[in-house]
């Protein structure tokens with residue numbers, strides 16, 4: 001289901017969620033400038049109703065596939081306050097490390113709701129996962145199977161495992177976000193995967209081979225890579241069944257359902273075609289699930305193996321599509337300057353790549369809105385940059401390769417102290433933030449239906465900067 005904006009409002013608005021009232025941006029009913037005054041900036045603002053709505057949309061997409069398990073990819077944002085809202089919405093969770101497993105358990109997820117990825121898991125992390133009795137540990141190499149077996153033997157507990165398959169599937173996402181290419185660091189190649197599966201079946205007293213997993217990458221704009229991945233998994237499942245009689249209990253098709261970062265297209269033309277297509281992706285979970293499950297059903301019918309398909313749980317690991325547009329980063333303009341040589345106005349904010357790493361790593365576009373004067377036409381051009389003592393800490397493409405707009409559009413005459421909202425900053429932002437330059441990491445608040453505001457992360461103090469230093 002695609003969201004419709006009010007044509008009389010800027011295209012970034014979302015009725016009932018991101019709105020303009022009295023010239024101020026409101027987030028689920030809370031005045032963004034008032035939040036900035038009360039909690040200071042930079043400030044992450046999350047909306048519980050928006051998280052719930054995103055999850056409801058995913059569940060709805062899955063409704064006509066009886067056995068679908070949604071595991072929120074907590075790497076996208078693993079704040080406890082976010083995890084609790086996700087858990088209360090009725091879905092499960094994917095973790096990527098012992099630390100994320102710890103967070104998921106602390107947030108109240110039951111072991112059977114948790115599955116674990118990870119490309120260099122330590123023996124300790126594997127032991128923690130096996131002891132907890134989680135739904136699946138996704139194996140990333142033949143070596144890792146041996147390691148899991150060893151730990152399972154030592155703990156005298158059988159481990160649930162899934163083989164993470166690399167099927168040479170490319171996507172039209174940023175190369176850094178593609179994870180199923182033969183050249184990527186993830187997973188097990190098809191030939192190796194068969195060897196691993198046979199060994200796991202042979203050692204069934206130590207491991208329960210529960211499934212196959214493929215994650216094609218993040219922000220995947222098309223359905224084709226999913227089709228290829230699903231087909232590859234299905235082939236492995238059939239092969240394993242014919243070779244050994246072993247029946248897998250799930251197929252995991254990973255995450256990657258995209259978010260449209262260019263709902264407001266005011267600056268879309270200033271972004272090169274490749275990144276623009278990726279950032280404006282509109283593929284929905286429903287389209288993806290219908291196409292992939294449909295294709296496998298057809299091939300199952302052909303192979304006379306529909307029974308196998310009906311037994312399967314289909315697992316998905318959505319991250320970005322749950323949390324990206326449920327988060328807004330509020331930042332204040334702290335400095336301004338004019339360069340007569342270039343005729344450009346600069347705005348220096350208190351949020352840099354220490355809070356939006358993807359902006360410099362992948363030239364990610366986050367739409368900027370003046371929260372203090374949201375109804376004023378955004379037609380003046382500014383060079384924008386963060387506060388870090390690093391020339392790369394800018395909101396434009398430093399290499400001049402057109403992957404981001406050179407300037408940001410805001411109202412004319414922006415003054416120091418005004419609050420700028422960076423939209424769609426819920427995913428892969430707070431989860432990656434650092435205290436670089438001795439900048440205390442910011443607070444985060446969760447807004448709920450009744451406009452109530454809960455601090456889910458307090459702002460670091462200077463003392464916190466020294467935590468763990470001896």
Ligand SMILES: Cc1ncc(COP(=O)(O)O)c(C=O)c1O
Nearest residue numbers: 073218219255256317318319320
């Ligand atoms: C294994 C795995 N699953 C799920 C995800 C979540 O992807 P997304 O946030 O694009 O849904 C990722 C992120 O790349 C991942 O590595």
